[in-house]
Amino acid sequence: MKVHQFDVVVVGAGGAGLMAGLYASRSAKTAVISKLYPTRSHTGAAQGGIGAALGNMEEDRVEWHTYDTVKGSDYLGDQDAIAFMCEQAPEIVYELEHMGLPFNRTPEGRIAQRPFGGHTNNETGKPVRRACYAADRTGHMILQTLYQQCVKNNVTFFDEFQVIDLILSNGAAAGVVALELATGELHVFHAKAVVFATGGYGRVWEITTNAYANTGDGIAIALRRGIPAEDMEFFQFHPTGIYRMGILITEGVRGEGGVLINDKGERFMDRYAPHVKDLASRDVVSRAMYLEMREGRGIGGKRYLYLDVRPETVNKYAAIDGRTNPDGTPYTVTAEQILAKLPDIIDFCRTYLGVDPVTQPMPVQPTAHYAMGGIPTNIYGEVVIDEKNTVMPGMYAAGECACVSVHGANRLGTNSLLDIVVFGKQAGIRAAEFANGADFQPLPDDALDYTRSQLDGLRHGSGKENAFTIATELKTVMFDHVGVFRTEEGMSQALEKIRELKERFKDVRVSDTGKVFNTELLNAWEVSNLLDIAEVTTACALNRKESRGAHAHEDYPKRDDENWLKHTLVWQRDGKLEIGYKPVTITRFQPKERVY
Amino acid sequence: MQVTLKIFRFNPEKDRKFHYETYTLEAEPTERVLDLLERVKGYHDGTFTFRRSCAHGVCGSDAMRINGRNRLACKTLVQDVGERITIEPLLGLRVIKDLVVDMEPFFENYRKVLPYFINESPLPEDGRERLQSPEERARFDDTTKCILCAACTTSCPSFWASDDYLGPAALVAAHRFIFDSRDEAAAQRLQIVAETSGLARCHTVFNCTMACPREIQITKAIGELKMATITGKLD
Numbered sequence: 001m002k003v004h005q006f007d008v009v010v011v012g013a014g015g016a017g018l019m020a021g022l023y024a025s026r027s028a029k030t031a032v033i034s035k036l037y038p039t040r041s042h043t044g045a046a047q048g049g050i051g052a053a054l055g056n057m058e059e060d061r062v063e064w065h066t067y068d069t070v071k072g073s074d075y076l077g078d079q080d081a082i083a084f085m086c087e088q089a090p091e092i093v094y095e096l097e098h099m100g101l102p103f104n105r106t107p108e109g110r111i112a113q114r115p116f117g118g119h120t121n122n123e124t125g126k127p128v129r130r131a132c133y134a135a136d137r138t139g140h141m142i143l144q145t146l147y148q149q150c151v152k153n154n155v156t157f158f159d160e161f162q163v164i165d166l167i168l169s170n171g172a173a174a175g176v177v178a179l180e181l182a183t184g185e186l187h188v189f190h191a192k193a194v195v196f197a198t199g200g201y202g203r204v205w206e207i208t209t210n211a212y213a214n215t216g217d218g219i220a221i222a223l224r225r226g227i228p229a230e231d232m233e234f235f236q237f238h239p240t241g242i243y244r245m246g247i248l249i250t251e252g253v254r255g256e257g258g259v260l261i262n263d264k265g266e267r268f269m270d271r272y273a274p275h276v277k278d279l280a281s282r283d284v285v286s287r288a289m290y291l292e293m294r295e296g297r298g299i300g301g302k303r304y305l306y307l308d309v310r311p312e313t314v315n316k317y318a319a320i321d322g323r324t325n326p327d328g329t330p331y332t333v334t335a336e337q338i339l340a341k342l343p344d345i346i347d348f349c350r351t352y353l354g355v356d357p358v359t360q361p362m363p364v365q366p367t368a369h370y371a372m373g374g375i376p377t378n379i380y381g382e383v384v385i386d387e388k389n390t391v392m393p394g395m396y397a398a399g400e401c402a403c404v405s406v407h408g409a410n411r412l413g414t415n416s417l418l419d420i421v422v423f424g425k426q427a428g429i430r431a432a433e434f435a436n437g438a439d440f441q442p443l444p445d446d447a448l449d450y451t452r453s454q455l456d457g458l459r460h461g462s463g464k465e466n467a468f469t470i471a472t473e474l475k476t477v478m479f480d481h482v483g484v485f486r487t488e489e490g491m492s493q494a495l496e497k498i499r500e501l502k503e504r505f506k507d508v509r510v511s512d513t514g515k516v517f518n519t520e521l522l523n524a525w526e527v528s529n530l531l532d533i534a535e536v537t538t539a540c541a542l543n544r545k546e547s548r549g550a551h552a553h554e555d556y557p558k559r560d561d562e563n564w565l566k567h568t569l570v571w572q573r574d575g576k577l578e579i580g581y582k583p584v585t586i587t588r589f590q591p592k593e594r595v596y
Numbered sequence: 597m598q599v600t601l602k603i604f605r606f607n608p609e610k611d612r613k614f615h616y617e618t619y620t621l622e623a624e625p626t627e628r629v630l631d632l633l634e635r636v637k638g639y640h641d642g643t644f645t646f647r648r649s650c651a652h653g654v655c656g657s658d659a660m661r662i663n664g665r666n667r668l669a670c671k672t673l674v675q676d677v678g679e680r681i682t683i684e685p686l687l688g689l690r691v692i693k694d695l696v697v698d699m700e701p702f703f704e705n706y707r708k709v710l711p712y713f714i715n716e717s718p719l720p721e722d723g724r725e726r727l728q729s730p731e732e733r734a735r736f737d738d739t740t741k742c743i744l745c746a747a748c749t750t751s752c753p754s755f756w757a758s759d760d761y762l763g764p765a766a767l768v769a770a771h772r773f774i775f776d777s778r779d780e781a782a783a784q785r786l787q788i789v790a791e792t793s794g795l796a797r798c799h800t801v802f803n804c805t806m807a808c809p810r811e812i813q814i815t816k817a818i819g820e821l822k823m824a825t826i827t828g829k830l831d
């Protein structure tokens with residue numbers, strides 16, 4: 001065992017972790033620990049853009065961004081946090097540009113912006129160009145730029161170290177335990193402040209846009225250590241994943257004028273969202289697609305629809321919608337422009353589907369995408385552990401693993417990249433400040449015990465069960481019953497199944513007994529995280545007897561503000577789940593019906 | 597269809613020498629080679645080890661030799677390579693276990709070229725973005741696409757010959773900043789890449805360009821760097 005001491009330890013090196021690391025390291029001795037090389041983090045997969053009311057292409061205002069986000073959240077987002085994020089947005093986008101991020105440019109040389117679902121001009125109700133983008137690889141550029149800045153500033157990295165446990169001492173964060181992949185050795189990182197930035201958990205579902213690494217480790221570890229998780233029933237299904245593979249086709253495709261088409265050749269979104277149509281927010285579009293397929297209007301009766309971005313289609317519907325360019329002329333596109341703005345999407349379709357989007361429509365289906373819920377924090381990234389928002393000293397979280405909550409029941413596109421940089425920065429600054437005014441908590445003598453017992457369990461099970469099989473069964477049941485639409489019966493079945501899988505998981509034994517790069521062991525441990533996360537997700541979903549944002553409960557199809565305008569909190573106590581609630585912060589915008 | 601995978605195996609804790617294992621499995625022609633590797637690990641042999649994450653060609657984890665050519669397993673479909681598939685680790689980097697190679701020398705070379713934006717001039721007074729025309733932005737677009745997968749560098753005979761050669765990926769990183777109109781350290785970087793372990797070692801073999809899963813015109817980028825070191829001009 002090796003012991004390291006740092007003022008601040010950041011776990012995760014995606015957008016949130018790198019931003020936290022960059023800021024914390026300015027004033028405190030900081031380590032960034034990541035199970036992947038930083039540039040492999042899933043932030044690099046983000047395509048469409050980062051939201052900020054820069055107004056580079058047309059009038060836009062921070063207040064509109066704020067209101068759109070509140071509305072998008074189906075009023076479950078905390079309005080003080082949302083206002084803070086949207087106010088910070090222009091400044092932080094400029095900061096990224098100053099770090100060298102290569103945004104696309106307007107003819108005037110400013111950062112280019114495109115429309116995205118749910119982002120509107122609040123006066124006209126029309127889509128507004130708010131998503132700052134770098135082709136269709138905005139996340140890649142953010143991740144690369146932040147990593148480059150970390151290299152420039154000599155940030156200390158522990159690459160391919162997987163954190164297994166959080167060390168708490170006297171009710172405060174005291175460090176983490178990590179396994180070094182290359183050697184199999186356990187390391188204790190003794191720290192005054194810990195920042196979790198471990199990303200999402202989309203691997204709980206069968207069809208997903210998420211990477212293999214997105215197994216919710218941070219949230220699962222926190223739950224095991226008595227920290228609650230917030231709003232776990234709200235998980236976003238993105239409308240347009242490549243059929244059967246789940247690979248994301250960015251909403252930017254619809255931003256550029258692409259439309260969804262059913263088996264009858266109809267552009268059906270005008271029936272579900274008459275104002276913004278294909279650019280309604282994601283929960284609305286995914287549900288519309290399910291309803292179309294349920295009515296038998298999937299392509300060839302199957303479980304997919306077409307996303308059509310062929311220039312002739314785009315131009316036809318742009319004319320019908322009366323869409324115009326910033327200078328007032330009618331909006332039209334050419335094949336070359338599509339190619340220039342969506343090069344990676346075109347590449348994905350050619351590679352995985354053998355389809356050329358400029359001449360053929362793309363087969364798409366809703367795909368698991370984004371966790372609105374996570375480790376509860378306030379706007380400073382401080383982890384709060386109860387209904388009264390009591391801060392746990394020294395413990396921070398940011399990015400997709402955290403729940404501030406700025407996304408409430410449904411996130412708007414472009415708001416996660418914004419979230420990770422805004423709150424990654426806050427968490428980094430605050431963690432360093434805290435560390436500079438605090439002493440190390442003593443390390444408990446048994447700091448390694450819990451890690452050892454978890455890993456030993458996986459090494460010494462009976463071997464009757466296979467972790468891979470269990471994960472596959474879990475993903476199927478979650479996709480079928482805890483997906484876009486949910487019913488009491490389906491979710492109860494799912495919960496039963498998850499508990500059965502958890503039992504069976506005890507009989508897993510990994511065959512690799514080695515120390516060096518034992519990914520079988522770590523993958524199996526990740527399956528235990530998926531199981532825990534699926535259980536809390538389903539239990540919280542079953543408890544919420546209303547429909548709101550991404551949680552569409554068919555037995556309770558209406559939003560119920562009287563009883564359910566509140567955040568869910570869930571604790572894992574002695575293997576049992578306890579569910580509680582806390583109020584939503586409402587400042588300027590009183591809940592009203594959501595129409596797009 | 598039935599696919600036979602012949603896979604390079606090496607376990608440092610047991611083997612003195614590598615060997616190959618063969619696995620036969622049912623697969624669809626449109627599946628990714630990575631999907632097959634996952635099934636081998638999940639159902640046939642849990643000890644089989646490789647890196648992967650995004651599964652759609654954007655993270656750079658799973659570059660490997662597939663039928664002798666450097667490719668990403670997640671961006672290669674079974675139908676692209678046929679029913680007999682040989683899987684081996686990248687060449688020129690030490691094998692740690694099975695397909696996992698030691699990436700440190702690769703990243704070390706990357707870090708040598710000052711792979712970060714440098715501009716010490718005052719920011720615009722209004723605090724907004726530095727201006728850059730769409731044409732200036734397009735000038736270095738191609739080299740911003742790099743995902744640091746190492747497919748290029750490990751396909752290069754000059755790199756096999758000696759790993760102190762910076763290698764194509766590091767040169768791509770240098771290009772990305774040197775041709776960015778906002779950056780101010782082009783001269784410094786050009787000096788670094790002009791040193792003996794840099795540009796001169798590139799013999800325009802084109803292996804890198806063929807290997808790049810992001811279709812970056814690497815040889816062209818290196819050519820532009822060579823030109824810039826000779827003329828001292830960036831155009």
Ligand SMILES: Cc1cc2nc3c(=O)[nH]c(=O)nc-3n(C[C@H](O)[C@H](O)[C@H](O)COP(=O)(O)OP(=O)(O)OC[C@H]3O[C@@H](n4cnc5c(N)ncnc54)[C@H](O)[C@@H]3O)c2cc1C
Nearest residue numbers: 012013014015016035043048049163199399400414416417
């Ligand atoms: C395909 C796709 C496209 C998207 N497009 C957009 C978009 O256009 N706009 C937008 O706003 N949002 C988008 N999103 C959402 C957004 O990209 C993510 O929510 C965001 O990038 C998450 O960043 P993060 O830093 O929280 O986590 P990640 O980038 O996922 O990073 C997690 C980090 O934690 C590390 N880690 C995890 N577990 C452990 C452990 N146990 N030990 C050590 N390290 C660990 C990983 O190695 C990694 O470095 C998209 C998401 C996807 C999947």
Ligand code: SF4
Nearest residue numbers: 742743745746748808
């Ligand atoms: S240039 Fe291409 S092949 Fe080389 S590391 Fe970058 S993405 Fe990989």
Ligand code: FES
Nearest residue numbers: 649651655656670
């Ligand atoms: S797994 Fe990410 S590039 Fe293949």
